[in-house]
Amino acid sequence: MISFKNVHYRYEPEGIEALRGVSLEINDHEHVVLIGPNGCGKTTFIQHLNALLLPAVGSVTVDGLDTQQAHNHAKIRTLVGMVFQNPDNQIIGTTVEEDVAFGPENLRLPPAEIRKRVTEALDRAEIGDLSLRNIENLSGGEKRLVAIAGVLAMRPRYIAFDEPTAFLDPAAADRVLEIIDKLRQEGIGIIHITHNMAQAALAERVVVMNRGIIFLDGTPREIFGKVDELQQIDILLPQVTQILIKLRKSGLPVCTDIVNVDEAVGQIQGLIKKA
DSSP, rough: OOEEEEEEEEETTEEEEEEEEEEEOOOTTTTEEESSSSSSSSHHHHHHHTTSSOOOOEEEETTTTTTTTTGGGGHHHEEEEOOOOOOGGGOSSSSSSHHHHHHHHTTTOOOEEEEEEEHHHHHEEEEEEEETBBBOOOHHHHHHHHHHHHHHHTTTSSSEEESOOOOOOOOHHHHHHHHHHHHHHTTTTEEOSSHHHHHHTTSSSSEEEEEEOOOOOOOEEHHOHHHHHHTTTTTTOHHHHHHHHHHHHTTOOOOOOOOHHHHHHHHHHHHHHHO
16 A cells, blocks of 8 residues: 655745645555646655655655655665656666666666566567667657566556656557556556546546645546536546536436446437437
8 A cells, every 4th residue: 555644745945835735545456547737746746656755744655664764765666666757757778678677687686587577577568579679769659668668677566657648649648558457457556647537537546636635536437527626627527528518408317427438328328219
């Protein structure tokens, strides 16, 4: 479990209070999506997960390890992997396999174990065919998958993704999302920042942040059913939810807390049969 208790964080010297008393627990194997307006504290939050940032007030623990204790940092960073919005910020190798090997090498693992982990991570990220490619020759989507493979080589229990599909074309974005879903099915805890409400609707749990606090927390159905609260902070609803709201305003007796397209289609078909 990852636990935040009354966490405050302020950026100095600007004096910007990015987190204001955040308390939240994330269970292992859970798929949590963070949404909220720009500047609400989402990235600051996930950078506390593996001690890149430390609370000014309050505490963050990862599987019982306090991030404030420097001797815990190495272990915490193997437990929680981080995939940044811009993969160039974390890729340092010349070739794909060199980059993926960087983490295990820093753990001072035996060469045979490093090779095993690199091969395993490349296979799990479905980029084994890129192992000898030069990083500079990769597409943006391929770089995202290399960053994921580099994290997987550390065998984490949780992975935090900061806008993993930003600036990608639809095909590349779908490929990244498929890998994330596969990792979730394997039992890795997923913490995922996105502005894409269709992606958020696929999570087990949606946490809405606003101005450094937890504004809402619940299942996608619960969260996207709170139309007034979300509109208050300018959060767009999933398209399927928007359509159902318009149908309801036109007088049709439809439920508006549906986020699944197939469920919405079934409801509309039911109305048509009754007509």
